Amino acid sequence: MTEAMWLIAAMMTALLSMGWLALSYESHWQQVFPKSASKPELKRLKAAGWAGLLVSAVCSLVADHPSMAVLVWVMLLALASMTIAMILSRRPTLLRMICPPFFVANA
């Protein structure tokens, strides 16, 4: 059961990080928020995104044998980025959920 928990954690962090990475692009930010973003904000989102991807890799490694974890992680990245792209094209404002005010001041 703990293995499944770690896999879910890996999936969620991958999704979250891809969301932050997408928002760190000015063009996607504008799809989600009315005001434009500040440079440090975008930088912070980008850093959080990359860090999150790392966390998701660690979660995958805890769940499985390393050889399997690599495959799971790479495929999760694909799924997460596709999901974020679809959210951005259908319901972009949903991404406000992953930007609490203390994290993104301009939201």
Place this chain on the structure above:
Amino acid sequence: MISHTALQTTNRVIAAIFGGYAFTWGLSALGITAMVTLGIDFHEAETGMTLVAFLVFLGLFLWTFASASMLRVWLILAGGAALMSLIASMLQTSLLS
């Protein structure tokens, strides 16, 4: 009437597929026999070469389309294939004797 461009394109496609394959074949044969000569296990050498072979083939395939001179492409692909196969055969003969 077949246009000049169509002929050129056909030439490139044939070189990319068959020339590239022949070169890859020669390289794999040479790689295996050379490694066996150096004392590496036959199946190890064979596996090692299959891991490299298709990446080389891919490179050759794209290079054939990017290259400016088809003469050079054919010289390297066909010449390389023949030369490497020949050396591989010689190495095999010397290994078996």
Place this chain on the structure above:
Amino acid sequence: MFNSLRMSMGWVHTWMGLVLGFVLMICFFFGALSVFDREIDRWAIPDTRFEPQPMPSFDEVLKPVFEQLKPHPLDMAATAERVIGPLPDPATMKLESVYAYTTHRDPVLRIGGEFGIPNQPKDPADDHLHVHGWATVNPTTGETLSSDALKIGSEWFYPMHFNLHLTWKMLGYWIVGLAALVMLAALVTGVIIHRKLFSEFFTFRPWKHVLRSSLDLHNITGVVALPFHFFFAFTALVIFASNVYLPLSYTMLKSLHDQHEQLEAERTGLPHDKSGVAAQMASVDAMVAEAKRRWAERDMPGEVGYLFIDHLGDENSYVSIYRAGSDRVALVGEGIHFKASTGEVIREQPPRSVVSSINEFLTGLHLQHFEHWMLRWLYVFGGLMGSICIATGFVLFVEKRKAKHAKACSQGSRIVDALAVTTVTGMVMAALGMLVANRLLPVDLVGKGQWEQNIFWSIWALAFLHAAWRSSPVAKARHNPAWRDQSLLIGMLSLAAVVLNWITTGDHLIKTVFTDTYWAVAGVDLSLLATSLIAFYAAAKLRAPVVEQKKTDTALNRNKQVNAYD
């Protein structure tokens, strides 16, 4: 011929991608289905809907089964063409080697063996002459399955994705191999010609005109799953390299290979040839127990995945027992070899070398015998991304050119569009039609499996005729209504398959999910329902012909912007 690298790479991407794209579509789609081939087998053969079984006892279950095994008529015919003189009566042929193979997903077990023949080969270099026999066994009863019960997943969809069922001169393998190489080339060239690889990583704009939105979809499905696409095409080539694509050890380096085999037999102590002295066989179950004990000792307890016995009934006979690689990215491994007459260990396979481990990982990640359901579904996702990428590639090709072709009265786009319909929706229809036929044809019909295959090909051929017949609007720069027709048919066929499974077997979703859970069948049914929903949604979206026309006109105006290469 090309003015720049970008142009030459664009040419390769467009034209090689188009021509081999029709093959790649088949590989990706049926490859995605193959992830669940065993589960599709359960759906298609209701008698085998029970839990996966470990390797059964050899001494009690398999031994009597092997005694019943006969040379397969198909291989009798194939071997007869390779040898001089007539083959002996199959009933008198002696079994020389046997194997049994199973995975953590198999309720039934595959077994087979080689029968010795006295004939000389027509081609002196053609050694290893045997007639093969094979069967599928129900390990709970020891009965063999009727060969008329086609395993649609593992015997039809799965081979389709690597040999297209074109086995003549291995032609199918070579076509798929070339397609895999072109896939790799298409990925590299795609990255080279992509103008905004990173800045449009998350970009999909379905509200824009067809050309733009399908280019978005083409890019995104190609880019996000790029490692998947690359490694699956690459490992496809590696898997078949030494046997099919670069068969050096059977041809040019045969002498070196044969010498190595002899040396290897001496080194490992596994006899290469028979001794000619007859001998009894000790208990194989005891050998299996010993193998399991040794695996547990190495801190990797496991089940038997593959069992092989060579030189049956001879003093030199040996038994090889391999561990199922369910918990690794590997097929089977950690082989332990026993002397058959005494049961003593001859050899324990040492840990793999670096090269061999890389190879095991690469082939293992493609062949996926591991036990990891989430990764399986992620692979289906990857396969579908590949399918969408190729399908949108066709759409782009046609959309870019159809207006130009219409002006020039050319049929070019029309032909490509008809072929695209055939290989996208037509292929799905053929697969679904086969499942529907499987449920409609009576279980005891002689040659049921052959009927199912014929129906599969017929539906696919009809789908092509339909697509071609309906495609005339494309030549006038309009949209082919066949896309919508066939989407509707897909929706109906997949719904019919679920209902027919319920009627003919009593296994409806409430039962297979809740009351008597059986995920193999429930998963297939749920996937069919999802397919049905998506197909009906697509058909509804494809209705509005007026909007379509407007979009095409806009696309024509913007053609110049997007037309980077032609």
